[in-house]
Amino acid sequence: MAIKLFSIGLFDEKDELTRINIEVFPDHTPLIHVDIEGFELSTLKLEIRWDYENDSELMDLIYITRYLQDKGVPHIGLTMPYIPNARYDRINNADEVFTLKYFAEVINSLHFDYVDVLDAHSNVSLALIDRVRQIDVAPLIQMAIDDFKPDVLFMPDEGAHKRYSKMFTLPSTFGIKTRDWRTGEIKDYFLAEQNLVEDRRVLIIDDICSRGGTFYYASKLLRDNGATSTGLYVTHCEDNIANGNLLNKEKSGIEQIYTANPLWHRDMTTSVYSPLDEIKVIN
Template identity: 40%
Template structure:
């Protein structure tokens, strides 16, 4: 977690703080009051890689408000919104995780909450005073990728029905230059295994870009890349806003040539690099 203080003139400084975890698992945080003497606004930047980071966020906001900073604007940049994928109840007895997390964030009464490329429209609808930075805004941060899309040099591939709307928005943003191809997958609902992947369009001899918001283990994308290459795709790249990559980068070798992502979840240095997979990352 980073704490950025803004003074009245717009100058910024990163504020150091003390934080540790007690042996019982409780999170502790402490600020030096003098660090905020000139603060007009405070921005907290949190990468919610685990539950302890969320708990530290709650503790930090409480500590700041107890420093009699009720009149100071407190904003949160939470690029990857945890539980975003739990945006519906699929089976009776489950929790609606996205709503639980949004309710907790709303209870902090922050002046603004910014997320990147929310998984669906559910999360922005649940959050108070939210700004959802769009997928196309983030793609614009990669100059080479932006140029290829602007010139229509890449075929956009939507990996499933859920990603279709965002993929079409990318094509529209770049003036309709990129061609859009739809893919679909068939899953075993009991095991979650992907049984079949189909590509509904022509990719032979073309450079393609699969676009989605989240990559966890990567199975959806590797299975799709196998089909794309079997159908003659010249190269396969992947854009995901939130790269968790829980199985590492090696699983993409020989299938996906370049991955574009952000450090909303992890830093580039956290991954073991693979010579066959080029990882391009923009940072907070």
């Protein structure tokens, strides 16, 4: 389930409450049950955790939060590792809708005590969401570093390099690219420091992966400049990665992919193979 409910104890310990049940009517509207019987509502502290899979969950979040508020729960926080629409943090053309701004307005209208997020795409989303707090991403990236054992870290652009390089002592560099904003096509791509990656294992680090075109070209760029192997860590990973070339090691040259927050539902009770199973989930 994408939305879970936790009680917060005196020392901020969290206990999951298996008290939310969401079903769907034939017209695709939700039937939601939230059981909070047996709690002293006047002192209850709750946290909602929303592990985003699709936009329809936002309506469920609104219904559940407003229900708890109507019941008199005085303190409700939200943990939302992934911020939907976060990549749309600017508009470049008059016909573009600033979806991130309006999404943030919806979240703010629910008046959470806090909103915890993981590795926000940019400071714009952090500025737009009230009482937002960043979860420390460094320990998660360190787990990927410990597993892959790179000699050098690589960030796809200078902004990512400024964000991540100061977290670690390993040498690092970044790519410089020009892109068509409307199509997303990368026009040109080159290394800021060409001699740093030769004969080195390199781990690429960034916040999110969709189809993965940037990382495909990054891996090629690194290998063309002498890297012996490449790995990839992304905090948030969409299932759209399966529609690109990253999971094909022969094409991408990427030895291992890591993510802390897979943005898809995987039924672990089935033995049916999925290419997404090749991605190591860190948590």
